[in-house]
Amino acid sequence: MASLWQEAESLKRLVIDTDTASDDATSLMLALRWPDVRVEAITTVAGNLPLQACTRNALYTVDLAAGRDVPVFPGADRPLLRDLVTCEEVHGQDGMGDSNFPPPRRAPEPEPAPAALVRLINRFPGELEIIAQAPLTNIALAYMLDPSIAGKVRRLWVMGGANNALGNVTPAAEFNFYVDPEAARIVFRAGFPITMVGWEICVRHTVFGPPDLAEIEAMGTPLARFYLEINRAVLRYNREHGGIEGTSHPDSVVAAMAVDSRVIRRSARCFVDIECTGELTRGYSLVDLLGVTGRAPNAEVCLEADRDRFRSMLFSVLRG
Ligand SMILES: [Ca+2]
Numbered sequence: 001m002a003s004l005w006q007e008a009e010s011l012k013r014l015v016i017d018t019d020t021a022s023d024d025a026t027s028l029m030l031a032l033r034w035p036d037v038r039v040e041a042i043t044t045v046a047g048n049l050p051l052q053a054c055t056r057n058a059l060y061t062v063d064l065a066a067g068r069d070v071p072v073f074p075g076a077d078r079p080l081l082r083d084l085v086t087c088e089e090v091h092g093q094d095g096m097g098d099s100n101f102p103p104p105r106r107a108p109e110p111e112p113a114p115a116a117l118v119r120l121i122n123r124f125p126g127e128l129e130i131i132a133q134a135p136l137t138n139i140a141l142a143y144m145l146d147p148s149i150a151g152k153v154r155r156l157w158v159m160g161g162a163n164n165a166l167g168n169v170t171p172a173a174e175f176n177f178y179v180d181p182e183a184a185r186i187v188f189r190a191g192f193p194i195t196m197v198g199w200e201i202c203v204r205h206t207v208f209g210p211p212d213l214a215e216i217e218a219m220g221t222p223l224a225r226f227y228l229e230i231n232r233a234v235l236r237y238n239r240e241h242g243g244i245e246g247t248s249h250p251d252s253v254v255a256a257m258a259v260d261s262r263v264i265r266r267s268a269r270c271f272v273d274i275e276c277t278g279e280l281t282r283g284y285s286l287v288d289l290l291g292v293t294g295r296a297p298n299a300e301v302c303l304e305a306d307r308d309r310f311r312s313m314l315f316s317v318l319r320g
Pocket of ligand 1: 018019020021024048133134251
């Protein structure tokens, strides 16, 4: 009995909200394979690709990486107010490096993602951590269904925005906040205990260059092969358009932080808001590092990640 109780005590319960393509799948792998972590659900949302493709990629990744059944709940197929913007040019037409994987073995759940989020957060009040690594549409919809969930989530990890740094869709904006800025604004004003990890953290502390990739290739495991396949397109895109020589890990570094907070080296509590009306700055994340707005902090903002720790964590997962 004691060991069962201890197991329940040390178990970290996660839900991952994802527009599954390339690094989203790596993030799922890391969380699904990490000890003492239980991924209670995966929720999908339109973003990198249309919803159906994101859901298919999530299901395929669960087939490959999860040792147990993890339900996948499809959610919003478009942003709250705007037309969907996708980015097949970054991740490949299938979002997985044009690997054209066979159809997944399992099927998505019938319950919509926002309803599933509300149900699970209320089932595990104060216990669930959510990794939001996509446009925040599902999280905003869940909050609108039941505003009390903002106070019941143990932590909401947000991959999105850029902390006073260059965006990746426009100079002002990172993709997730650009796609659905209204959802991002709703979520940051809702009172969730947010940790925000911006695009600049990915660029500065998570890139795997040629020596890292050679080491992964030499592993020869199914997960290492999967990693290299799904990152083919993004590797090319990073080189030709992103000014980055290697693979980038915006989502998987957040998963690593969620399962081991030592991956965050420095952070600061700041007021963060998202631009919804700017002529040139749609989706810009205002991070008030100096406190000049006089507004109360609403997020813990990651300032520096531990690259070596992240690398060794992901490598240990890929080695299998
Ligand atoms: Ca994503």
